[in-house]
Amino acid sequence: MPQHTTYRDIKADILRKITKGDWRPGASIPNEIELAASYGVARATVNRAMRELAEEGIIERKRKAGSKVRMSPLRRARFDIPLVRREIEDQGQAYRYAMISSAVEGAPDWLRARLNLDTTTEVLHLVCMHFADGSPYQYEDRWINLALLPEAREADFSALGPNEWLVAAVPFSDAEISFSAATADQALANHLSCSPGDPLFQLERSTWWQDRAVTYVRLVYRPGHRMTTRY
Amino acid sequence: MPQHTTYRDIKADILRKITKGDWRPGASIPNEIELAASYGVARATVNRAMRELAEEGIIERKRKAGSKVRMSPLRRARFDIPLVRREIEDQGQAYRYAMISSAVEGAPDWLRARLNLDTTTEVLHLVCMHFADGSPYQYEDRWINLALLPEAREADFSALGPNEWLVAAVPFSDAEISFSAATADQALANHLSCSPGDPLFQLERSTWWQDRAVTYVRLVYRPGHRMTTRY
DNA sequence: CAGTGGTCTAGACCACTGA
DNA sequence: CAGTGGTCTAGACCACTGT
Numbered sequence: 001m002p003q004h005t006t007y008r009d010i011k012a013d014i015l016r017k018i019t020k021g022d023w024r025p026g027a028s029i030p031n032e033i034e035l036a037a038s039y040g041v042a043r044a045t046v047n048r049a050m051r052e053l054a055e056e057g058i059i060e061r062k063r064k065a066g067s068k069v070r071m072s073p074l075r076r077a078r079f080d081i082p083l084v085r086r087e088i089e090d091q092g093q094a095y096r097y098a099m100i101s102s103a104v105e106g107a108p109d110w111l112r113a114r115l116n117l118d119t120t121t122e123v124l125h126l127v128c129m130h131f132a133d134g135s136p137y138q139y140e141d142r143w144i145n146l147a148l149l150p151e152a153r154e155a156d157f158s159a160l161g162p163n164e165w166l167v168a169a170v171p172f173s174d175a176e177i178s179f180s181a182a183t184a185d186q187a188l189a190n191h192l193s194c195s196p197g198d199p200l201f202q203l204e205r206s207t208w209w210q211d212r213a214v215t216y217v218r219l220v221y222r223p224g225h226r227m228t229t230r231y
Numbered sequence: 232m233p234q235h236t237t238y239r240d241i242k243a244d245i246l247r248k249i250t251k252g253d254w255r256p257g258a259s260i261p262n263e264i265e266l267a268a269s270y271g272v273a274r275a276t277v278n279r280a281m282r283e284l285a286e287e288g289i290i291e292r293k294r295k296a297g298s299k300v301r302m303s304p305l306r307r308a309r310f311d312i313p314l315v316r317r318e319i320e321d322q323g324q325a326y327r328y329a330m331i332s333s334a335v336e337g338a339p340d341w342l343r344a345r346l347n348l349d350t351t352t353e354v355l356h357l358v359c360m361h362f363a364d365g366s367p368y369q370y371e372d373r374w375i376n377l378a379l380l381p382e383a384r385e386a387d388f389s390a391l392g393p394n395e396w397l398v399a400a401v402p403f404s405d406a407e408i409s410f411s412a413a414t415a416d417q418a419l420a421n422h423l424s425c426s427p428g429d430p431l432f433q434l435e436r437s438t439w440w441q442d443r444a445v446t447y448v449r450l451v452y453r454p455g456h457r458m459t460t461r462y
Numbered sequence: 463c464a465g466t467g468g469t470c471t472a473g474a475c476c477a478c479t480g481a
Numbered sequence: 482c483a484g485t486g487g488t489c490t491a492g493a494c495c496a497c498t499g500t
Contacts, residue, residue, distance in 0.1 A: 004489065019403045019440065031466060042490045047467075057311070060377065063467050063497045072314050072398060077408050080288075081306040167303055172250045173290065177308050178459035181412035181430040199412040199430040210250070228409035235470065264487060273471045278486075294486045295479045 002189065010049040012175065013039075018069055023072060027061065029067040077231050081165055081177065081203075084140075084219075088132040096131040099158045100200050104146065111143055114206060115213035122146045126162050129191055136192045140220040146214050164206075166180075166215060173209040179227070180204070194223045201225045240385075241280040244270075249289065249300055260290065260298040281299050310462050312408065312434075314394055315450075319363040327362040330389045331422070335377065342374055345437060346444035353377045355384065357393050360422055367423045370451040376444050397438075397446060404440040410458070411435070413451060425454045434455045 017023050021214040029035075032050065036043040050067060053059045057074040061067045107115070107123045117123075128140040142162045144152045155165055182188075184198040193202070201221045207214040238249040248254050260266075263281065267274040271400075281298060284290045288305040291351070292298045319326045338354045354374045361369040373393045375383045386396055413419075423431070432452045438445045 007486075015403070025398070033466090043467095043480060044469095044491090045489060047469090048488090050467085061467065062499090064465055064499050072317065075312040075406070075408075077310045077312055079308045079310070081308055083303050086303065094305045157483095164303075167256070172246070174461065175306070176459065176461045177306075178412055178457045179432065180455075181432040183428075183430045197414075197428055199414045201410065201412040224411075226409045226411045228407065230405065230407045237469075241478090264485090271475095274486095275472090276470060278488090281486085292486065293480085295484055297485060373477050388483095 005039055005045070007045050007048040007052075010035070010039055010041070010046060011052060012055060014049065015058065019154040023069050025069050025071050029069065031066055047083050059225070075231060077229050079227060079229050083167070084130045084138050085161070085164065088130070088137060091132070093132040094134070096134065097130070097159075097161045098129045100127040102126050102130060102157055104153065107143070111216060115145065115216055117145065117147075117213060118148075126157055128157070128161060136222055138222070139188060141189050141220075143216045145215060148209070149216055162215075163217075170207075170209050170214055172205050173214055175205050175207045177203065177205045183192050184223075188220060192220070192222050198223045201227070236270055236276070238276050238279040238283075241266070241270055241272070241277060242283060245280065245284060245290065255300050256300050258300050258354055259304050260300065262297055263283070306462060308460050310458060310460050311312070314398070315361045315369050316392070316395065319361070319368060320344070322363070324363040327365065328390075328392045329360045329362070330375045331358040331360060333357050333388055335384065338374070338376075342447060346374075346376065346447055347445045348376065348378075348444060357388055359392060361392070367453055369453065370419060370422050372449040372451075374447045376446060379440070379443050379445055393446075394448075401438075401440050401445050404438045406436050406438045408434065415454075419451060423451070425452050 004034060023029060032043050032046045035046045039046065050059065050061065052068075054061045057076040059067050060070050082090070085095045085097075103125050104122055105125050107117050107121050111117065111123065112119065112121070114152070114194070124144040124146055126140070126142040126144070128142065129136060130138040130140065140162070144162065144166070146153055148167060151169070152165070157165065180202055182200050182202045184192065184194050184196050184200055186196050188200065189196045189198065200223060203219045204217070205219075206216045245260070254260060261269070263274050263277045266277045268362045270277065281290065281292065285292045287306045288397070289301060289332050290298050291301050313321070316326045334356050335353055336356050338352050339346050342348065342354065343350065355377055357371070357373040357375070359373065360367060361371065371393070375393065375397070377384055380400060382400070383396075388396065391415040411433055412432050413433045415423065415425050415431055417427050419431065420429065431454060435448070435452045437447045
């Protein structure tokens with residue numbers, strides 16, 4: 001006797017129909033009631049399968065209009081952005097952290113603009129390095145809003161990286177993240193053991209907690225770094 | 232009379248408890264039955280709220296062990312990778328496409344390794360440019376597996392970009408995508424109107440259809456390009 | 463205004479896994 | 482082995498939106 005048909009079975013079957021070309025882009029998909037009948041399951045089961053396909057950008061759903069295979073397959077790539085420590089340890093390498101500099105400053109204009117800070121705000125400016133098996137892995141240029149996190153002024157960042165400190169202090173927050181390419185200047189080249197002019201992959205992240213800026217960080221990876229995912 | 236409490240309400244409430252610090256990282260969350268009782272809803276409703284929080288990396292769930300707030304907030308960034316044409320048109324700019332070269336070749340070794348092709352496989356090698364409001368926007372270096380897609384040999388890529396052609400020919404497929412930084416060499420600098428040595432953001436994508444390689448593409452963006460998302 | 467997806471319910475059985 | 486989440490069902494009402 002067959003086990004229950006699961007929403008996964010249905011999802012896979014629909015996806016197969018799409019990849020095989022039975023249902024071309026733009027084509028209408030039967031409505032949930034028909035699908036439920038044809039698969040012999042409850043509508044909720046079909047609904048879950050279809051909902052997930054829509055979330056993944058495979059199909060489009062509209063009330064009354066029904067479900068269609070997406071015209072241009074909107075591809076949605078998902079990246080997990082772990083703590084550097086985990087990223088390195090998960091690769092089986094030894095993690096080492098070093099603080100390079102720490103200073104309390106007035107927020108520079110570009111930072112005030114980015115984080116929407118007022119002119120009197122002080123920030124803690126940290127520069128750090130993360131090493132994998134002794135080699136430079138990532139350069140961290142970190143700015144922390146002291147108006148929101150005055151306790152950062154007293155924290156000791158010589159042993160614990162600011163990322164890990166922040167995770168404990170402000171566990172969950174909103175963030176804007178962006179990827180781009182940068183050139184190694186002399187200082188970066190020294191830190192990352194590369195040549196000035198080398199192209200470097202960098203990640204910038206601004207973080208808010210309940211609509212107030214917490215921190216901005218620029219993370220520059222060693223030459224050749226790739227951020228990869230499947231979808 | 233109050234409307235139903237929705238799974239969104241519950242999700243928001245739990246997220247609020249976490250961001251406010253009521254439930255710290257590592258803390259246990261009541262089980263679904265208790266939550267359902269305390270919110271006055273069915274367990275399925277709580278289940279959906281919790282399932283989505285888990286999907287977003289906020290909490291961890293294990294049978295028997297229960298649900299906990301994640302220790303290190305695994306951040307999951309999602310990027311939509313649209314067709315270049317849409318990317319440009321969505322910014323309100325005029326899109327223009329140009330093919331630069333087209334040739335049928337034997338697959339070079341690096342490509343055979345990447346796509347797992349055998350030695351006799353022929354590929355179509357295309358180089359193209361995408362312009363936004365007349366300025367170079369993206370350089371495309373495309374390789375198409377002619378063993379899998381022989382009809383590409385006869386297709387006219389001088390008017391329609393290979394991306395759009397492929398979307399129609401092989402609508403849905405598996406892909407591996409990766410982001411990195413590259414340096415402009417003289418040829419790239421000419422195409423993208425920049426200087427040799429400029430750092431450029433690039434995206435590489437290998438695509439499979441039912442476990443057979445379809446295409447590999449390297450997309451190099453003009454200087455200064457950023458790929459941004461919120462989460 | 464009628465068709466479609468969005469969501470909730472109350473109950474059930476099951477799979478996994480920690481104690 | 483017992484507790485927790487994973488999933489399905491059958492039915493219901495509702496919100497949105499195209500025709």
